[in-house]
């Protein structure tokens with residue numbers, strides 16, 4: 001059996017439910033999804049400061065997942081917070097939803113657009129495109145200009161703005177595919193794909209399938225080089241338990 005730990009790095013239980021549902025919708029019959037979020041931290045991640053706070057919660061869950069023997073991990077926030085630190089700590093594969101969605105988009109289109117939340121997270125998504133080498137595949141980035149938790153307020157306004165952003169992206173950008181730029185948008189991908197007639201990609205599902213594939217291929221995070229386990233040392237205060245024994 002494959003057990004995939006899906007970490008929502010923010011502390012929103014509602015968004016953790018949304019993300020868990022998107023993961024379970026695509027998980028294979030032999031895959032169990034463990035959807036988790038930090039007990040303490042930041043309710044939504046909307047910038048570098050939030051990502052720094054959220055990273056500690058990600059690392060705590062990576063450690064716990066490794067001790068539970070999970071097969072792999074997903075970091076279900078579009079900033080992929082703490083991705084490389086998590087890979088040092090993890091034994092199995094660790095996949096961020098931004099990198100997963102971007103990779104998938106390049107396999108079904110030569111140019112893709114991103115629809116994300118706040119304008120400032122558009123800039124962060126650009127940093128990710130540069131880091132992952134996908135800058136030239138991305139035709140444009142759009143922000144619905146609503147806070148992340150608007151996706152969980154039950155009004156449907158954020159979902160409607162995501163739909164409008166995808167329609168605009170299809171019409172204006174010449175893109176063949178669209179990447180949804182927030183974990184909280186995950187459950188919108190399939191209906192938008194049907195309505196727009198082009199691939200609208202959710203990174204949660206993409207990351208779950210990538211972890212399943214890596215596990216099936218016997219590929220886990222390389223421990224040769226900079227992703228080896230962290231250098232052993234005594235951590236103090238609240239960090240004391242972060243390194244596995």
Ligand SMILES: NC(=O)NC1=NC(=O)NC1=O
Nearest residue numbers: 044045077078121182183
């Ligand atoms: N671009 C984003 O909206 N990133 C995110 N912030 C969160 O709290 N979850 C996300 O996916």
